[in-house]
Amino acid sequence: MDDIKSAVQDYILREFLPGESPEELRAETPLITGGILDSISTLKLVAFLEETFGITVEAHEAGVAHLDSIERIADLVESKTNAA
Template identity: 40%
Template sequence: MEFKKTIKPFILGNYLFTEDAGALADDASLIRGGVVDSTGILELVEFLETTYGIRVEAAEMIPGNFDSIDMISAFLARKMAACVA
């Protein structure tokens, strides 16, 4: 599943207020770049839970899972694989 097709537009529209896909690289740090803060991460988690029907545990809410579009996509791939198994 291509998670970036839903994640990137959400981040661009809700945090950068643009539709320009070139405004944010998939590997750019969302946290260090000031794109999202702690509240933004919570909003992102809610979006992912609603969109993909998953439950993100508190222990999973770490920068290693949510610091870039690439990291979020990898996290979702692992999460969805665990749901299927």
């Protein structure tokens, strides 16, 4: 699970928060409700998750309930990879 969190954190820092300190983006930092991700960046994140982890994120999973923190994203990815 730490590998998933690390990959997601690196991606978000690189794509959406360039120059931001990694310490500022914690596993529980709100991404969507905190304004870090908007609708377009959320779609980019979903594409990254699908490509990187070989999963399919369903439409009902592409929202705050599953993608609002690195912790929630890691839980989603782990549950999908375990189910496969």
